[in-house]
Amino acid sequence: MLHRRLPGTDLDLSVIGMGCWTIGGQYWGPTDDTDSVAAVRAAVEHGISWFDTAPLYGNGHADTILARALGSHIHKVVVATKVGVRQDGVGPEGQDGHAHSDLRPAHILADCEQSLRRLKEPLDLLQVHWPCEWGTPLSESVGALERLRERGWIRHWGLCNYEAEDLRLARSLGPVASLQTPYSLLRGEFEAELRAVCLEGPVPLGVLAYEALCRGLLSGKYRQPPRFAEDDMRSWDERFEGEAFLHGNRLAQDLAAIGARLGVSASAVALGWVARQPAITAVIAGARTAAQVKENARAAALLDKEKVWEVVDKVRGL
Template sequence: MEYRELPGTNIRLSVIGFGCWAAGGQHWGNDASQDDFRAAISQALALGINWFDTAPLYGHGQADTLLADVLRTEHSDAFVVTKVGVRNAEGSRPVSDLSPAHIVSDTEASLKRLRLETIPLLLVHWPCDFGTPICESMTALESLKLSGKIRHYGVCNYPPVLLEQVLQCGNPVALQTPYSMIRREFEQQLRDVCMPKGADGWPRQKIGVLAYETLCRGLLTGKYGPDHRFGANDLRAHDGRFSGDWARKNLTFVDSLRPIANKLNVSLAALAVGWVCQMPGVTAALVGVKRPEQIRECVKSINLISFTELWHAIDRRIRRYASP
């Protein structure tokens, strides 16, 4: 396993992290059991993965509870990343409440579910829906840090202009953001905020970047053809990337990668994760898996990171086929 330092800390994260959203039992179909997830987490630990990403929203805390149980059984002190802010409003979609009171209560509830005294890294899940000033929210996070309830904090899903405000108001160490071969908004402005150029003209990493959706919700694994139908309890049933012209274009790109993967004797998933891991600015990449064999395949990407010519060849295919 390869490890990289999270900027602004003395923590070294495995270049691949384990995403626990599907372990919450909602939104990702019914094709995996709790035992599958437990085995996958144990396998990840055995392979050297040392950080796991969860959130209160994932199964209303079910993912937290499962993760805590496995880590306790394995006697592991793995680095847990969880989130804060999102709550379910009455009869409505989940909303982000970043008032200081909710930040504190949400964090304390996570500590109980995860059976932790201190959360290693707490991320604001989404920008605020209620107009709480960013500096007010950052002050609440700093207070949690001073009290020992969290060690570090950061944000998820923040656009460049809001991330700049966060950096002015607080001391975040990580941004979690979507990034994959076919979802590359990070390259447009966010990367410049995360690693601005210094006086010498060279970029300097200002905040760690934890990429998610590295497999584009499974599309980049090559498992799902244009005629695949997801169940009603699977969020991909309503994701336009899996249907119509958009899907056909993306799947043509995925098919163009198959000869490369076959030649290297790796999965398409390994290619997709490896591509993200070698991109400038990325500290580590999250993968969402359900079974031990899936995490084993993703970890094979580590051996590909230094293959410069491989990534040049794939970038040519991205320019030809993939969505911007």
């Protein structure tokens, strides 16, 4: 497994990390905790050295499964978690339990304290889950994150889902360690201004890419638009419908054909492509089974196959 240093930190990350949203057991249809524990253990076995989780993922359930699966091994891997989302809002259609971002210092402190209880670690990387919806000035949130670092509760802090302007402001206010952002063969908005901001300065900002498999669409496993369980958010994700599905699936089938010649799946090709892109430190691959994790980890061995990537770039341009 190839490792890369998160710039400006002491964190070495396998180029493929495991994302824990699915194993949280919410928004991805039914999950099985036994499969989830096996998936986490398979990740370690196949050289994956870091895990991305969040309080939001099953309201702490992903953390609980991660801690259970890793046991004392949790000290040997990097755990990246998140902060700043509350689940006590009212949704646009009046529903209770709506998730919304609260980045007031008091909430950052309380949220981090809960994560420490579940993960029982100084947290390697604490990432703001998404920008503030409550009007807290960024400087106040950055101050709170720095205080957590000074207390030794966290080792580094980063941001998720920030746009170029706010990211630049955050970088001027404190030592941001990373940006987590969506990026895939189907989703290239990172390539505009955001990537340029990450590359600014004497030390570039580490970038952790998510949704590199387009929630499973780029695995190439679908023959027709899938029908998901009602509690699986993909049942209302338009990328799994109509022309968007056909477009994504055509690309996935091309990746599957490229992968077949190398003895790997479309998933490994899709993940490998993202891992090779300028500014990307590592890719987060979500998974629900040990078999998926094993397949995803194989992406790391493809990165130096220049001819393969020329073909993938051509296929992406179609």
